Amino acid sequence: MDIQYRLEQKRKVLKDFPGPRSLELTARRAAAVAAGVASSVPVYVADADGGIIHDVDGNSFIDLGSGIAVTTVGASDAAVVGAVKEQVEHFTHTCFMVTPYEGYVAVAEKLNELTPGHHAKRTVLFNSGAEAVENAIKIARVATGRSAVVAFDHAYHGRTNLTMGLTAKAMPYKYGFGPFASEIYRAPMSYPFREENAQITGKEAAERAILTMSKQIGADQIAAIVIEPIQGEGGFIVPAEGFLPRLAEFAKENGIVFIADEVQSGFARTGEWFAVQHEGVVPDLITTAKGIAGGMPLSAVTGRAELLDAVHGGGLGGTYGGNPVACAAALAAIETMDSQDLRGRAREIEATVKERFGKLQAELGENGIIGEIRGRGAMLALEFVKRGSAQAKEPDAATTKAIADYCLKEGVIILTCGTYGNVIRLLPPLVINDELLNDGLDVLEAAIRAVA
Incomplete structure (x- = not known):
């Protein structure tokens, strides 16, 4: 893809994450915004472009959620x-x-x-x-x-x-x-x-x-x-x-x-x-x-x-x-x-994710925590089950949350879903470059290994 990004496409998480400005906004939010509105990430966005999100404290996150499949072309596509x-x-x-x-x-x-x-x-x-x-x-x-x-x-x-x-x-x-x-x-x-x-x-x-x-x-x-x-x-x-x-x-x-x-x-x-x-x-x-x-x-x-x-x-x-x-x-x-042939890009992302995590699933074995890898294009999911429940396929929401939390602390935003709360979904912007995508997948793989 021949895409000129406005922001540097690299992640960076500072030691005091979430930072003081996000904490200040969280306090203001509690006094002004209805409690029924929940957010899965405790930082506030200042800028976003391509596959990266900058928060108000200078952290940079890899976006593997696209605002729930919205920013397919990036959050600030020049044409848009x-x-x-x-x-x-x-x-x-x-x-x-x-x-x-x-x-x-x-x-x-x-x-x-x-x-x-x-x-x-x-x-x-x-x-x-x-x-x-x-x-x-x-x-x-x-x-x-x-x-x-x-x-x-x-x-x-x-x-x-x-x-x-x-x-x-x-x-x-x-x-x-x-x-x-x-x-x-x-x-x-x-x-x-x-x-x-x-x-x-x-x-x-x-x-x-x-x-x-x-x-x-x-x-x-x-x-x-x-x-x-x-x-x-x-x-x-x-x-x-x-x-x-x-x-x-x-x-x-x-x-x-x-x-x-x-x-x-x-x-x-x-x-x-x-x-x-x-x-x-x-x-x-x-x-x-x-x-x-x-x-x-x-x-x-x-x-x-x-x-x-x-x-x-x-x-x-x-x-x-x-x-x-x-x-x-x-x-x-x-x-x-x-x-930009983003349909073709979605298929490339699918091939990358399925090959990589298919190998990890095989390595962890039939009694491992990855129950299934599924999806089409860049609408992909990993369903997690409790270790040793290969036949029962017992959903493991706690492990799924732990993986998402690990990723966030390392500067990667991923979303969970599923009737049982045990699915991680991957929805990267289709304009994400290979280097940033693979960096985000490195973190996800490390998270899975850490809890597996």
């Missing part, structure tokens, strides 16, 4: 910064529902072009992934005249009332916030590492889910099936091959809207523009956010024209949806992804 500056000089807001503007239309055109399928498409823009998912369900209900919605075990779809209902994990996302929206049902997911029957195929796992839907709901009552092609917060679970295609086929056979939630997996993250493309699945609707706009708040629902056009005028929208500055950022970010 330039596009934002140019747009801000003209107008920051008018509300597309009042006085529309070209940027919104241009983003819709680009999403209609990039998303899977050659059918006629339409796009509507929002602010967050949860908004996109909620509106996709609104669209499906209007278009089908049905109300039931099916989500899956281990799913995460957002923090609004409806999307909390879709989300599987109670703590911290749902606990105490009910009651939730009605007519939401849950089907079993394909989770190859944790299947009771290790030989079950993706198609068989799909038939299991289909049986649940047919018996508990009735196919003719289902408006939508919503699924993450690679589950995010649930543990970066990649369903067995054949699972997604069979679900999409079932949906088509029964007039059900198949919604691919690509909020975390979209925009070059998995080595394709979208994760469903790995198995040739064409969803009816696809929701996107996170990596779409280089860090600016933007999300979208894109899909079959007849579905989106079924909604009455004024039924979709929002004051800030498709903000002009965010639209300018999105067009620049997508251009960077394309011109």
Whole structure:
């Protein structure tokens, strides 16, 4: 990659980490910010570029989280910064529902072009992934005249009332916030590492889910099936091959809207523009956010024209949806992804990580703590189990946290996830250079060895 970085791409952690300025801000935060907002890293950011984050005390961290898969093109990509500056000089807001503007239309055109399928498409823009998912369900209900919605075990779809209902994990996302929206049902997911029957195929796992839907709901009552092609917060679970295609086929056979939630997996993250493309699945609707706009708040629902056009005028929208500055950022970010071949870069990162940690897993042995290495592109995970539990695969959240803490103290930011809290996820910016990536992986490997 021919990328000119604004900041030096090296980590540096001072002895007094977290430093005095971060500690001062932590005290101010405690007096001003709601306690329900948690942060996994105890430092405050001053600057960020490429794969590095500088804090207010002069520490430099390797970023292997990308703000949860957002800063795919880096936190201050020159093209995104330039596009934002140019747009801000003209107008920051008018509300597309009042006085529309070209940027919104241009983003819709680009999403209609990039998303899977050659059918006629339409796009509507929002602010967050949860908004996109909620509106996709609104669209499906209007278009089908049905109300039931099916989500899956281990799913995460957002923090609004409806999307909390879709989300599987109670703590911290749902606990105490009910009651939730009605007519939401849950089907079993394909989770190859944790299947009771290790030989079950993706198609068989799909038939299991289909049986649940047919018996508990009735196919003719289902408006939508919503699924993450690679589950995010649930543990970066990649369903067995054949699972997604069979679900999409079932949906088509029964007039059900198949919604691919690509909020975390979209925009070059998995080595394709979208994760469903790995198995040739064409969803009816696809929701996107996170990596779409280089860090600016933007999300979208894109899909079959007849579905989106079924909604009455004024039924979709929002004051800030498709903000002009965010639209300018999105067009620049997508251009960077394309011109820098970040899909190819994601595949290179996958090869590096899987080869390296595959060797470490083999070295630690079948009774070691690395249960599985999985993922696609630069959306990768290591699932940790208690030592000696090769058959039981007992989750080990404590070890996972210890590894993350070790990495942070050495200047590497990594994120954990998973229904059982025992998964480390790797989401480096796709513009990270090899030297910085390998330095970060050196630290992660040392952390695993230290606790193993």
